[in-house]
Amino acid sequence: MQPGLAERLIAPATMARLTELAVLDPALVVDDFTAPEAAAALRETEVIISSWGCPPLDAPVLAAAPALRAVVHAAGSVKHHVTEACWRRGLQVTSAAWANALPVAEYTVAAVFFANKQVLQLSSAYRRDREDFSPHADFGAIGNYRRTVGIVGASRIGRRVLELLRPYDLELLVHDPYLGPLQAAELGARAVDLDTLCATADVVSVHAPELPGTRHLISRERLAAMRDGATLVNTARGSLVDQDALTAELVAGRLNAVLDVTVPERLPADSPLYDLPNVLLTPHVAGSLGGELHRMAAAAADELARYAAGLPFAHPVLSSDIHLTA
Template sequence: MTRETPSGVAVLLTAATRSMVLTSETERRLDALGNVRWADGSPDAWDLPELLDGVVACLTGWGTPRLGDDILTKCPDLALVAHSAGSIRNLLPQEAVGTRVTVCQAAALIADSVAEFVIAQILAWLRELHLLDAGLREGAGWSDLRHRHPGRLLGAQTVGVVGASRTGRAVIRLLKAFGSAVLVSDPLLDADEASTLGVTQADLDTLLARSDIVTLHVPLLPSTRNLLGARELGGLRDGALLVNSARGGLIDPAALQAELRTGRIRAALDVFPAEPLEVDSEWREMPHTIRSPHSAGHTLDSHRRQGAAMVSEIERFLRKEPLHYAVAAGQVDNLA
């Protein structure tokens, strides 16, 4: 008996993720593809081999169970994984990406959201909005508050961007619009690209020493874990602002806490060594810090763009058209 040509699509999204990344319009587009299986209920109860049997493409996102070697072996027809979130590091075996299965990810759509958040963090510190707000709540004098917190212009600052990743480049574009001088440390950035971006290349130590603001945009890899330790943090200028919206593991936590307690530097932290923070975590009360709960990449608009983009990738794949967000096998080691 001849086996039918596989053509199905599986939507492996939790109810929460589905409500974030899919609109009624994108759901209609999926249904229009025909032979679509929608995972339902708790992911713990999903029978992945059954959901993916005969399926050529699947849509995944936050909360999707790992598609391990056993799943890929049992589902040989699966040719495309369209991931509506960012990192694919824990989604499936990295050696399978671009070889056993084509993988697309929405990380590029998240970059704008993170970049805007980073600029918001920087501006909040430069204008000391949290201190102005607290002062008014406490009844401080109008003129006294303006005298104590006069603020600084972003365009007058030198900003060091560690990592010319997609997000790093999105941040650079916004910084250039403000007129900031931008230093970049990234061994993969060549001189021509730096010139196109309008930035100055620098090694990490030089960047830390010359920057008023430092923002991190590198993936967490064995080579970048604790990239900033006590020595590197000690090389920051007095009064420098350190922004981390990438991964908490990029900075030695004990060294950062020690610096922050002295008040010599300030920090805007969206990520932490362990997440979510425990109720009694020291990070919740860390002085000279603005903190947020890993929120940089999350906006209603970016979520919907991510879902729509990955549905478009599935449509292109089924029409045998070039994909826009496919991850090449050689890129995997450098991805977050």
């Protein structure tokens, strides 16, 4: 994993548990499998505990690790380091993507409620007008009661968002090409096509995977079809949205946005998105951060315990569904 990550990722109690479950050197954290200390360890390694920054486990690495049987990933997607050679080898793979999905869903739910309450606009107006500010006169139409929220993608995160929103007085819409009406109803939502969702929802929240076919899924036309004053929330990947078209809508003030991801991920300093009053911009922090990282390491320890007991992983990753772990 990345240098310096282990100290932030693995709480002392979890590290103690890992060393009880396996022969493990807490000081051996590598980001280069060709380094001498890594090469020596690989010869005996049965399980790799990985996280962000793990180099690819390609054929030469696997050849240097004859005893390797499993990869326990204490992060989200494994597609950056689990290669086709791993599947051919028959390695068992597990990921803490489910754990990383939880804070993303929580961020999204907070964004939905703040968007419908127009918190950004309220705060700006209050700061500007101070004693003359009148929320009842100027923001009489805001609120979350009976608002329509559209979820794009019934992914692990999208399903969790629906689960968290279900108890509230909202109308929930969902679009996913692999989700039927009955499955949507079980999630507390109504299945609709994407054009209908974009044209109907007060808040559109994007949770689809990043694939060639999902680039600009939220297109110029779909952005133009969104209601005046609607909010787009994107915690998935920046490429899913036509950012030039979105920027134009935001500069015009017709739409609002909560953007945790953009293209490029770190916007240039002159991007108008930094200063627009109708945009909440965050630097890809919806996922696990700070103490939330410890949940993923604890999940990895749970999976290692199952492996040590001869049990199947609770959260296996298969080659057929690897794209779903993003």
